[in-house]
Amino acid sequence: MATTKKKTTNTIKLKFDTDWTYAPAPESKSAATIDKQYDLFIDGKWQKPTSKKYFDTINPATEEKLSEVADANEADVNKAVTAARNAYDKTWKKIPAKERAKYIFRIARIVQEKSRELAVIETLNGGKPIRESRDFDIPTAANHFFYYAGWADKLEYAFPNRKSQPLGVAGQIIPWNFPLLMAAWKIAPALATGNTVVLKPAETTPLTALKLAEIIQEADLPPGVVNIITGAGTTGAALVNHPGVDKIAFTGSTEVGKIIQRATAGTNKKLTLELGGKAANIIFEDAPIDQAVEGVINGIFFNQGHVCCAGSRLYVQESIAKEVIKKLKDRIETLLVGDPMDKNTDIGAINSKQQLQTIQKYLAIGKKEGAEIFQSSCPIPKKGFYCPPTLFTNVAQSNRIVQEEIFGPVLSILTFRTDDEVIEKANNTPYGLSAGVWTDKGSKVFNMTKRMRAGVVWANTFNKFDPTSPFGGYKESGFGREGGLHGLEGYLKF
Amino acid sequence: MALASSQNILPDFRLSPRIDQIGVEERAARFTTRSIKADAKMNGLLLVLNMIDLTTLEGKDTPGKVKQLCYKGMHPHDAIPGLPSVAAICVYPSMVKIAKKALEGSGVKVAAVATAFPSGQAPKDVKIRDTKFAVSEGADEIDMVISRGKFHEGEYNFVFDEIAAIKEACGTARLKVILETGELGTYDKVRRASDIAMHAGADFIKTSTGKIQPAATMPVTLVMLEAIRDFYYKTGKMIGMKPAGGISKSKLALHYLVMVKETLGNDWLNNEWFRFGASSLANDVLMQIAKEKTGLYQSANYFSVD
Numbered sequence: 001m002a003t004t005k006k007k008t009t010n011t012i013k014l015k016f017d018t019d020w021t022y023a024p025a026p027e028s029k030s031a032a033t034i035d036k037q038y039d040l041f042i043d044g045k046w047q048k049p050t051s052k053k054y055f056d057t058i059n060p061a062t063e064e065k066l067s068e069v070a071d072a073n074e075a076d077v078n079k080a081v082t083a084a085r086n087a088y089d090k091t092w093k094k095i096p097a098k099e100r101a102k103y104i105f106r107i108a109r110i111v112q113e114k115s116r117e118l119a120v121i122e123t124l125n126g127g128k129p130i131r132e133s134r135d136f137d138i139p140t141a142a143n144h145f146f147y148y149a150g151w152a153d154k155l156e157y158a159f160p161n162r163k164s165q166p167l168g169v170a171g172q173i174i175p176w177n178f179p180l181l182m183a184a185w186k187i188a189p190a191l192a193t194g195n196t197v198v199l200k201p202a203e204t205t206p207l208t209a210l211k212l213a214e215i216i217q218e219a220d221l222p223p224g225v226v227n228i229i230t231g232a233g234t235t236g237a238a239l240v241n242h243p244g245v246d247k248i249a250f251t252g253s254t255e256v257g258k259i260i261q262r263a264t265a266g267t268n269k270k271l272t273l274e275l276g277g278k279a280a281n282i283i284f285e286d287a288p289i290d291q292a293v294e295g296v297i298n299g300i301f302f303n304q305g306h307v308c309c310a311g312s313r314l315y316v317q318e319s320i321a322k323e324v325i326k327k328l329k330d331r332i333e334t335l336l337v338g339d340p341m342d343k344n345t346d347i348g349a350i351n352s353k354q355q356l357q358t359i360q361k362y363l364a365i366g367k368k369e370g371a372e373i374f375q376s377s378c379p380i381p382k383k384g385f386y387c388p389p390t391l392f393t394n395v396a397q398s399n400r401i402v403q404e405e406i407f408g409p410v411l412s413i414l415t416f417r418t419d420d421e422v423i424e425k426a427n428n429t430p431y432g433l434s435a436g437v438w439t440d441k442g443s444k445v446f447n448m449t450k451r452m453r454a455g456v457v458w459a460n461t462f463n464k465f466d467p468t469s470p471f472g473g474y475k476e477s478g479f480g481r482e483g484g485l486h487g488l489e490g491y492l493k494f
Numbered sequence: 495m496a497l498a499s500s501q502n503i504l505p506d507f508r509l510s511p512r513i514d515q516i517g518v519e520e521r522a523a524r525f526t527t528r529s530i531k532a533d534a535k536m537n538g539l540l541l542v543l544n545m546i547d548l549t550t551l552e553g554k555d556t557p558g559k560v561k562q563l564c565y566k567g568m569h570p571h572d573a574i575p576g577l578p579s580v581a582a583i584c585v586y587p588s589m590v591k592i593a594k595k596a597l598e599g600s601g602v603k604v605a606a607v608a609t610a611f612p613s614g615q616a617p618k619d620v621k622i623r624d625t626k627f628a629v630s631e632g633a634d635e636i637d638m639v640i641s642r643g644k645f646h647e648g649e650y651n652f653v654f655d656e657i658a659a660i661k662e663a664c665g666t667a668r669l670k671v672i673l674e675t676g677e678l679g680t681y682d683k684v685r686r687a688s689d690i691a692m693h694a695g696a697d698f699i700k701t702s703t704g705k706i707q708p709a710a711t712m713p714v715t716l717v718m719l720e721a722i723r724d725f726y727y728k729t730g731k732m733i734g735m736k737p738a739g740g741i742s743k744s745k746l747a748l749h750y751l752v753m754v755k756e757t758l759g760n761d762w763l764n765n766e767w768f769r770f771g772a773s774s775l776a777n778d779v780l781m782q783i784a785k786e787k788t789g790l791y792q793s794a795n796y797f798s799v800d
Contacts (some may be wrong), residue, residue: 012730014723014759020537020751025529131527170522290720292519326727343529460514460688 017377025343027130032120034207038069040076040230041213043083044223045071050075055232060127061340061349061384069206072229072399075191077198077238080227084169084196087224092196093166095222101152102192106219107212108145111138111184114215115386118208122180123340125207127385128303140465144483147467148188151488158485164492166194167270168246171239173200174209175252176202176351177306177407183209185482186249187226193491194224195247200239202252204352237263245269249489251308254405272480272490274308274407274472278427278434279454281311281462283415285319287438291460293327296411296491298386298437299462301335301389304350304485305409308477309434311462314403316421318415325393325413330377332389339381347409350385359387366392366401371412391475397425405421405431418447419447427453432474438464455481504683507650511724513681513717522712525753528701535748536786538756542747543779544578545765546772547605548735550585551704557592559800560585564596566800571780574787577722580776581765586611587628591623594632598785605635605670609660612674612703614639618656625663636660637670637736637771638705639765645687652693653687661695670698673716676706684714688721698734704771709739712753719757732761738771744782747775 035055039046056065072080092100111118115138122133155164159486170190174182179201190197201209229235233256239492240248240263250260251274264271283292283298297313318325340348348354367373371392380386390410392401404413416422426435435454437445449457455473458464465471470486472478480490497622548567560583566590567580582603583593593604598720606628610616616624638660644652662667671691677683691699699718702709704706715737722733741747747770754762762768777797785791 012727014726015761016759018755018760018763020541020763021534021754022528022530023532023534135527159516215800286512288512288514288517290511291514291521294517343527440514451723459518 007210010151014330016388022336024339025341027120027123027343029120029124032124034067034118034124036067038167038206038210038230040070040072040080040167041147041210041228042224043078043087043227044079044217044221044316047079049073054234055203057125057204060204060351061381063384064189066124067207069230070317071211072231072235074198074238076229077235077242080198080210080229081169081171081239081242081244082223084198084227085165086167087222088196091222092225096435097194098154100191100194101149101223103219104145104149104152104188107148107215110215110218111142111145111212114211114330115139115142118180118211120341121211122206123247123348125175126179126205127340127351129345129348130343131345132303136360137178137181140467141181144181144184146429146485147381148192152192153469155488155492158488159492159494162232162494163369164193164494167493168195170195170197170246170247170249170491171242172197172199172249173246173252174199174201175306176205176482177303178199179205180208181213185251189250189487190491191225193488197493198227198229198239198245198334200231200236217263222473227324240264247271249480249490250274255416258479259408270490270493272472272482273478274480274482275476275478276431277308277310277473277477278313278403278405279309279311279427279434280313280315280428281436282315282422282438282448283317283320283324284437284439284441284444285317288438288440289320289324289327291329292438293324295334295436295438295460295462296328297331300411301332301347301409302463303388304347306351306355306407307463307464309456310407311436312411313426313433314411314413315416315425316413318417321415325391328411328413331380332391335376335377337376337380337386337388341450347389349477350387350408353385355407356385356387358409359393359406362401362404362408362410363390366395366399366410369396369399369401370393371399371401389414397428403429419444423448423451430476433477434458504693507686507691510682510686513679513685518681519713522716525612525712525756526663528747528749528752530752532750533641536783538748538751539744539783539786540578541763542744542770543752543776543783544581545769546580546776546779547582547584547738548580548776549609549704549738549768549771549773555589557589560589560592561596563800564593564602564775564797567602568597568600570776571797573782574780574784577783581769583773584637586623587631587633590628590631590633603634605637606631606633607637609638609702611637611639612705614641615643618659618758621656621657622663625660629663629665630669634678635668635670635696636664637672638699639672639674640687640691642674645678645683651691654690654787657694657696667671668697669695670734671696671704672700673702673712674703674706676708681713681717684717685721688718689725692721692725692733696733696775697749698736698742698769700719700738700771701738702737702739702771704739710737710741710771715750716753716757723741723758732767732768734767736769736771737764741770741772742774742778743774744779
């Protein structure tokens with residue numbers, strides 16, 4: 001309670017462990033219906049897997065089982081690809097483009113209508129805070145469907161004087177960090193351009209993709225236009241290697257991306273890869289510092305750092321390094337780590353035990369390399385997979401925590417002196433997906449963005465996504481663009 | 495950037511940190527996504543009530559009106575026992591004596607707006623006299639306005655010297671410096687004016703007079719809280735914050751509390767260091783407190799209008 005007595009402060013330190021605290025504000029689980037078991041969605045019907053095998057899918061925040069999903073084997077993949085091929089030949093490529101648009105609009109609207117349920121499932125299955133699935137994942141997914149629905153009957157304007165044609169059957173493999181959003185990124189442009197789809201969601205986060213299958217049924221898409229099959233790496237491999245697939249779109253690790261590129265080499269399959277990243281976020285001494293700090297925080301701790309374009313390398317100009325580090329430390333003390341279903345949670349659960357182990361391995365490496373570690377003092381739940389927000393200072397460019405993708409809430413902070421130096425260091429990585437520049441000077445922004453080898457460069461902001469804006473990488477971050485006009489090209493031949 | 499190495503050396507105010515408009519507005523919006531429920535809501539509401547500078551600043555103010563407001567400040571709603579009083583009653587200098595007498599022994603402070611409030615368009619000696627009069631009548635706190643015209647002209651030394659002179663005239667009274675952010679135009683200028691005011695001796699910085707729109711907003715208040723944070727780190731001196739005008743609903747006031755909690759922390763979460771300048775906020779807070787206690791919203795007719 002408030003008092004009027006004068007408080008004396010001995011040390012210059014802000015105390016974020018306040019007397020006034022937030023009460024728990026959990027979102028209700030009952031907003032979502034999750035079946036006990038899910039089959040494969042092939043040819044517009046739910047079909048039992050040939051293998052008769054199912055695997056558990058859990059809530060990483062509690063380690064409790066949510067449901068079990070079918071494990072598709074080669075025979076199931078074949079069934080799905082055949083269904084997609086039939087749908088392509090018999091219906092989808094024949095119907096007028098404006099009819100395709102209607103179906104996609106319908107999907108977009110149903111996603112919006114069911115946004116609360118989808119948000120709850122996304123959070124339960126993936127561990128991300130409900131605030132993010134509610135305010136970012138689901139609305140952005142719906143926007144992607146709306147956006148590409150608009151393109152379906154306007155392809156001749158998108159590519160004037162070029163005759164575009166769909167490819168046929170697209171095999172799409174998506175990651176676990178933004179399950180529904182990645183499904184939307186993949187399915188929406190494929191359908192708009194007249195292709196049919198076999199989509200495989202990630203092993204750990206299949207549930208919203210399966211809900212999307214229900215939505216696709218409800219939208220009354222012709223059977224086989226979208227097929228959704230669940231499984232692990234072998235299922236994905238079977239899809240990649242299937243001779244009936246005309247296009248592979250993959251988002252995931254660089255390691256698997258390389259395997260896919262090898263597997264599709266010498267075939268007719270068109271390929272787009274969106275792989276790893278180790279983005280540089282650069283703060284110049286003339287930057288708006290408080291907003292830059294906030295941008296760095298959102299750049300690395302958004303979705304527990306499970307973001308391929310996360311700003312995981314921070315370069316701060318030496319003259320302001322102390323101030324920026326102090327502000328970052330203060331800011332991470334105010335981040336709430338815990339139950340992803342709580343509306344006040346900023347950082348939820350790490351997606352899987354395996355990923356938590358990877359992150360912990362890198363924390364150990366960083367310490368061994370002599371970097372100084374700072375972690376927030378926020379208590380973390382005993383059960384479930386959690387990692388507090390972490391900063392590494394006293395870091396060198398040659399450290400593994402600077403060179404390798406950690407894919408967790410871990411920020412490595414380096415300093416620089418001149419523009420040329422920071423450009424060289426920022427580009428000194430096998431990746432090239434994204435980058436950020438913070439400065440008050442417009443000309444400096446353009447100079448930097450021109451010289452930065454990254455698919456996306458954000459200026460005075462970070463992690464902004466819009467369906468109209470293309471996204472994709474340079475170098476080992478992949479090739480091809482998703483989103484915007486460019487996103488159509490990956491699904492067309494001319 | 496360009497911070498003075500010692501607190502005795504004044505910074506070049508032209509080099510005050512720059513503010514990115516989009517960034518600061520996004521950050522401010524993020525505070526409003528905090529969900530304040532149950533105990534957090536009740537405790538927050540009580541805290542808000544206790545932080546209010548209950549204000550009447552009208553040409554038609556009379557001793558009768560001020561006395562009624564003072565009673566309300568001490569006894570916001572006796573139907574609910576155990577409620578805190580407000581922090582202060584904010585009046586024109588001519589009403590200070592009346593308020594001081596009415597509030598005697600209650601702990602509720604008397605704040606007076608001085609320095610040719612709200613425009614500040616008067617000679618410095620008039621402003622000093624205005625201030626000294628209010629203090630001599632018993633004001634515990636002085637809410638001054640800065641010379642916005644001079645500020646826009648780039649006469650930062652003038653603005654600085656004026657604040658320093660008023661601070662001296664205040665004696666032991668605490669000085670709140672009103673920037674009138676609605677007339678400053680950009681967040682960069684809000685930040686610069688905040689830095690000038692704090693270095694010149696402000697005990698509090700305050701957004702607005704309430705006579706100009708826009709008055710307090712969350713992004714403007716955030717810019718000022720961040721200025722206070724930087725000043726604290728540099729000098730070790732705490733400065734108070736008072737958003738004023740336009741905060742009339744409990745929910746918005748709770749968002750402000752979230753912002754203070756997550757920007758400055760525990761030391762500022764009391765009415766020694768944070769105030770709301772408001773007139774109609776109190777009744778909305780009372781209505782919400784009654785709702786939390788009884789589970790029902792009561793008619794506005796159950797809460798006194800002063």
